[in-house]
Amino acid sequence: MRELDSATMAAAAVFTDSREAALAESGDVRLAMAEGVIGAGHVRAEIGELLTGTAPGRTADSEITVFESLGMAVEDLAAALGAYRKAARLGAGSWVDF
Numbered sequence: 001m002r003e004l005d006s007a008t009m010a011a012a013a014v015f016t017d018s019r020e021a022a023l024a025e026s027g028d029v030r031l032a033m034a035e036g037v038i039g040a041g042h043v044r045a046e047i048g049e050l051l052t053g054t055a056p057g058r059t060a061d062s063e064i065t066v067f068e069s070l071g072m073a074v075e076d077l078a079a080a081l082g083a084y085r086k087a088a089r090l091g092a093g094s095w096v097d098f
Contacts, residue, residue, distance in 0.1 A: 001027045002027040002028055002031050003027070003028055004028045004066065006031065006032040006035045006037045006038075007037070008064070008066070009028055009029065009032040009037065009038055009042075009066065010032065010037040010038055010042075011064050012064040012065060012066040013044045013058065013059075013063055013064065013065045013066070014029070014038075014042055014043045014044060014065075014066045014068060015043070015044055015045050015046070015047060015050065015057075015065060015066070015067050015068070016029075016043050016046055016047070016067065016068040016069070016070065017046060017047050017068075017069055017070055017071075017072045017075060018046060018070060018072060019043050019046055021070040021072075022043055022068050022070060023040055023043070025070055026068045026070060028066070028068060029042075029043065029068060043068070044056075045057075047067070
């Protein structure tokens with residue numbers, strides 16, 4: 001499946017949660033590669049590299065960036081932990097045993 005056209009992918013700095021997964025599963029990346037407008041090296045960095053500072057993020061205000069999220073479980077866990085901590089801090093929500 002595809003959400004972005006090849007021209008957008010070619011013009012953008014592409015970031016992802018996993019290079020390997022993006023090259024194998026992302027329609028946006030795979031179809032742009034098949035059309036010859038980007039190569040495998042077009043993915044600039046993984047999100048972990050951005051967070052640790054080992055790769056640069058956006059380099060100019062005019063730069064287009066695309067985040068190709070392929071839904072890694074660790075991202076879901078981090079979001080759930082953030083929501084849980086906020087709910088606990090606010091005294092909101094209910095504990096459910098299952």
